[in-house]
Amino acid sequence: MKVPAALSARLTKLRRPLPDDGSSGITAPARSDRRTKDLTKRLKPGDIAIIDHVDIDRVSAEALLERGVSAVLNVATSISGRYPNLGPSLIVEAGIPLVDDVDPEIFSRVHDGEELRLDAGTLYRGDEVLAKGVVQNVESVAAAMAEARAGLSVQLEAFAANTMEYLKRERELLFDGVGIPDLHTRIDGRHVLIVVRGYHYREDISTLRSYIREYRPVMIGVDGGADALLEAGYRPGIIVGDFDSVSDHALATGAELVVHAYRDGRAPGLKRLTDLGYEAIVFPATGTSEDVAMMLADDSGATLIVAVGTHATLEEFLDKGRAGMASTFLTRLRIGGKLVDAKGVSRLYRSRISPWALLALVAASLLTVLVAGYSSPAGQVFLTSLAARWDALAYWLTGLFT
Numbered sequence: 001m002k003v004p005a006a007l008s009a010r011l012t013k014l015r016r017p018l019p020d021d022g023s024s025g026i027t028a029p030a031r032s033d034r035r036t037k038d039l040t041k042r043l044k045p046g047d048i049a050i051i052d053h054v055d056i057d058r059v060s061a062e063a064l065l066e067r068g069v070s071a072v073l074n075v076a077t078s079i080s081g082r083y084p085n086l087g088p089s090l091i092v093e094a095g096i097p098l099v100d101d102v103d104p105e106i107f108s109r110v111h112d113g114e115e116l117r118l119d120a121g122t123l124y125r126g127d128e129v130l131a132k133g134v135v136q137n138v139e140s141v142a143a144a145m146a147e148a149r150a151g152l153s154v155q156l157e158a159f160a161a162n163t164m165e166y167l168k169r170e171r172e173l174l175f176d177g178v179g180i181p182d183l184h185t186r187i188d189g190r191h192v193l194i195v196v197r198g199y200h201y202r203e204d205i206s207t208l209r210s211y212i213r214e215y216r217p218v219m220i221g222v223d224g225g226a227d228a229l230l231e232a233g234y235r236p237g238i239i240v241g242d243f244d245s246v247s248d249h250a251l252a253t254g255a256e257l258v259v260h261a262y263r264d265g266r267a268p269g270l271k272r273l274t275d276l277g278y279e280a281i282v283f284p285a286t287g288t289s290e291d292v293a294m295m296l297a298d299d300s301g302a303t304l305i306v307a308v309g310t311h312a313t314l315e316e317f318l319d320k321g322r323a324g325m326a327s328t329f330l331t332r333l334r335i336g337g338k339l340v341d342a343k344g345v346s347r348l349y350r351s352r353i354s355p356w357a358l359l360a361l362v363a364a365s366l367l368t369v370l371v372a373g374y375s376s377p378a379g380q381v382f383l384t385s386l387a388a389r390w391d392a393l394a395y396w397l398t399g400l401f402t
Contacts, residue, residue, distance in 0.1 A: 026117065031048070032050035032106065043067035052076050052107075071096060075104045077100055100134045194293045195219065196307070202228070204308045240292055241269065242267075259273065260283055290310050305340070307341055
């Protein structure tokens with residue numbers, strides 16, 4: 001697993017060479033939270049991150065690395081063997097110490113922001129041992145990944161069963177669109193760009209600038225994807241999600257808000273919007289928020305749906321976790337040929353106006369001006385004056401060298 005180039009550059013200053021014995025000898029502030037997504041909002045460069053995350057996925061790992069952590073201590077097992085998750089590989093290959101199976105009591109022992117020392121998988125406060133764990137490295141992570149891939153057939157069988165269960169629950173929504181709310185934003189006949197703050201989203205948005213400039217698609221941010229659009233200089237037209245990772249700044253852009261609710265109608269994200277005074281549409285669905293965004297765009301008549309940061313390959317589907325795979329897979333089957341991954345657009349799309357065409361246009365314009373000037377009395381006087389000035393300049397330059 002390669003670390004993305006942009007992320008690798010941001011980590012260069014924070015990367016530390018590790019001794020051969022795997023010890024790290026890091027002294028830094030420690031911050032903890034059982035939810036990795038919540039912790040990344042509070043992390044500062046150089047912090048030791050303490051999490052409780054079974055099977056660290058790629059998005060969570062990239063979020064930790066982007067915050068510039070100096071080490072990651074995990075109360076759980078970073079690779080359980082259920083499926084080949086991608087997060088641990090990113091962490092260890094970035095040179096960041098990863099310690100697994102840390103004593104769960106660490107959450108009550110560590111004060112947020114206090115400076116602690118991590119050495120060879122043991123966390124110290126001064127000389128006091130707070131917790132111990134198993135240090136992971138490139139070799140141990142690779143071995144665990146290979147073992148997880150060996151049981152891939154079992155995971156695919158479980159995925160097939162989960163898919164059938166999801167079809168039973170959501171067949172009316174998937175096939176007939178029953179329950180999909182109407183949007184105020186006009187989408188019919190237009191392109192839609194759906195942004196999830198997932199895999200390589202920054203690079204994908206950057207490569208789509210020409211496409212966005214020409215087609216002006218309706219932009220849908222899925223939770224933190226709305227902030228990703230703002231960071232890139234764009235304003236989301238619609239924000240979809242449970243609104244636990246989108247900023248107040250993004251909510252204040254005037255975008256249409258769609259709350260992804262549970263199938264029984266519970267919508268935890270609605271309370272935040274109500275408290276802030278925003279109106280929102282509620283969409284109950286079993287799938288993920290990115291699936292909800294795709295179904296909304298498709299049902300509203302989008303002619304093309306371009307996805308940024310979403311799951312596209314088998315490896316990424318597995319990294320999402322088996323429980324969420326069925327909805328994502330079936331939603332893509334429902335949308336069919338409308339859905340295009342951002343990487344495919346950037347490779348196939350070229351601006352309709354080439355540099356050579358622009359050069360030819362400029363040349364033709366200059367020729368038109370010259371012909372028009374030569375054919376009119378005023379133009380002839382101007383051209384004669386211009387020729388005289390050119391002769392004077394040539395005479396002056398000649399005099400400098402004679």
